[in-house]
Amino acid sequence: MQKSTRLLCSALLCLSFGGTACLSLAASNARTQQKTQAEAARAELQQKLKALKTDINKTENAKDHANDALAESEQAISEADRSLRDLQDEQIQTEDKLKQLLEQQLALKTQVEKQKTQLSAFLRSQYMRGDSDRIKLLLSGDNPNRINRDLQYMGYVSQTQAKMIESLRSSLQAVEKNTQEAQDAKADLDDIAEEQKQHKEDLEKQKKKHAALVSQLSDKLYAQKKQADNLQKDEQRLSNLVSRLNQLIEEQAKADKARAEQEEKQRQERIAAAQKEKARLAEQAANDKKTGKKPAPIKSASNNASNPNAIDADEPPKKNRVETTASGEFDRLKGQLHLPVKGEILARFGTKRGDGPSWKGLFIKAAEGTEIKAIASGKVIFADWYKGYGNMVIVDHGDQYWSLYSNNQAVLKHVGDTVKTGDIIASAGNSGGNEQSGLYFEIRHQGRVFDPLNWIVVK
Known part of the structure; x- marks a missing residue:
């Protein structure tokens, strides 16, 4: 009933204000509805853009982290590679030392065996001869001093050879100990080198993972244009680095020049002082001549040649120059x-x-x-x-x-x-x-x- 009443009122309004007013009201309602829909769509689009920017920021941050991780991996690989090369050098040195020790050990063993054989033969001959030989020597009628000397000599020879063998054994034990230590050191180096090699392989795997992640993120961010921008920034950073280094070199050159000028100034002052002293001595000699005193010898510039600290007034100043790290003729190497x-x-x-x-x-x-x-x-x-x-x-x-x-x-x-x-x-x-x-x-x-x-x- 109420709905019918509203429809009836609307119809009466249309009749009262005319058909044009009704059409205008309908158009206004349509525009209002379109505006509402447009605002809703804009708000939705803004939300999508905001979410997209958030995703881009997250992706860029993730890429930065991946790049940092990649850089750390590359630096770690560089250090691992350098350490591995150092270990390889140490291994070569240890192997050379071990080879020398083994050769020394073999030589000492041979020498010990030779001394043992000689001593054994000597003792065997003494044993076979027995005490009767010694008695025969005593009753032979020869000089007793000679007999006593010979007996002492035989005892001395056996003692000397025994001491020599003992010394060789001590040397052999020392060599064997050093050899064992060298073998242990080599084994430790081998283990460390193997661990370092495995560590480097693990770093290479990590690097590949980081590189793959960077590649994926770069594709997602349309990396070609972004890379161009980064390259320009990188080039600018490098140019700044070059400028800073050039500035440091120029500052060093100025400092060297100032030092050279100061040294030249001091040299000129020493020359002036030497000339002044020379004039004073000449004047003193003239005065002494007038008064009849024996003049003191005047040291000329030529007499100063034997003095390493003497200053020659005619010495040309050293040319100011900036010391460089190379010969300064790099441009001549062109081609x-x-x-x-x-x-x-x-x-x-x-x-x-x-x-x-x-x-x-x-x-x-x-x-x-x-x-x-x-x-x-x-x-x-x-x-x-x-x-x-x-x-x-x-x-x-x-x-x-x-x-x-x-x-x-x-x-x-x-x-x-x-x-x-x-x-x-x-x-x-x-x-x-x-x-x-x-x-x-x-x-x-x-x-x-x-x-x-x-x-x-x-x-």
């Missing part, structure tokens, strides 16, 4: 250097790097563990893990020429180490999140990158 590792060059200087910046060096394909060699002599100024580059080594060749070696499996040198051309400084790998095993290699001068192939002998 004569060799690649740090043999392998296929997968990426060349200046070529496009996916969606990221161009390659600033070479990427050379090489199996894990392949030896990486220094292209020239110099000093190691960086040897550590670096984000985006993995285990990295930088060698300063003097005159602000650097060579960079990254993505290594293991770093085999420390900061401050001096290296020569061809020295092994690292082993190839894929640290830094690289999928391909190999070496990333750069040559820089004053922080600027150059095409390494212009410096390499092309075969």
Whole structure:
């Protein structure tokens, strides 16, 4: 009944205000409903976006943790590889020592047996001769002193040989003891090396798991564009590192120059003092000549030659120079250097790097563990893990020429180490999140990158 009444009222309203008003009211209700639906959809979309951002943040955090774990694995593998190499060197040294001890032991045994045989033969002959021989000697009518001396000599010989055998036995026991200790040490080294090898294998397995997780997370986050951004950031960080190192080198050069200038100033002051003293002595000699006194000898610059502390006023000042880690002639080696590792060059200087910046060096394909060699002599100024580059080594060749070696499996040198051309400084790998095993290699001068192939002998 109430529903019918409402319908009737609505009909009367429509009749009173006309059909147009009714249509307008219906449209208004429809728009209100659409607005409500749109707001609900927007709120739902905002919730989805918020949830998606939360998921992205979680995934990015998970990827960061995976990258950190991967970095730790790579650093641990580098340390394990270095320890394993040290243990192998110790094993070789212990085996050499053990070989020498065994040879010494064999020689002593042979000598002991020889002395025992001689003593046994001597005692047997004495036993066969018996006391009658000694009595015959006493009654032979010979010189009694000679007889007594001969008898004492026979006793002395047997005692001496017995002492010699005892000494040899003592030496043999000492050698056997050292041999046993060397064998025990070798066994311990073998056990430690085996444990270290197993530890490295476990680390390699962990590294593969971390790398697989990083790869999955990278795919989920459309890693190609993100990787390009990370590469630019990594490049900026490396450029900052280069700038800081250049600044340190320049500061050192300024300090060396200031020290050289101070030394030159002190040298000039000593020269002036020497000249002043020379003039004073000359004046004194002239005065002594006038007064009739015997003049004191004046030491000339030539007389000072025998004095290592003398200063020659005509000595030219030493040329100011900045000491470098190498000969300072690295630029002369252009076109004569060799690649740090043999392998296929997968990426060349200046070529496009996916969606990221161009390659600033070479990427050379090489199996894990392949030896990486220094292209020239110099000093190691960086040897550590670096984000985006993995285990990295930088060698300063003097005159602000650097060579960079990254993505290594293991770093085999420390900061401050001096290296020569061809020295092994690292082993190839894929640290830094690289999928391909190999070496990333750069040559820089004053922080600027150059095409390494212009410096390499092309075969």
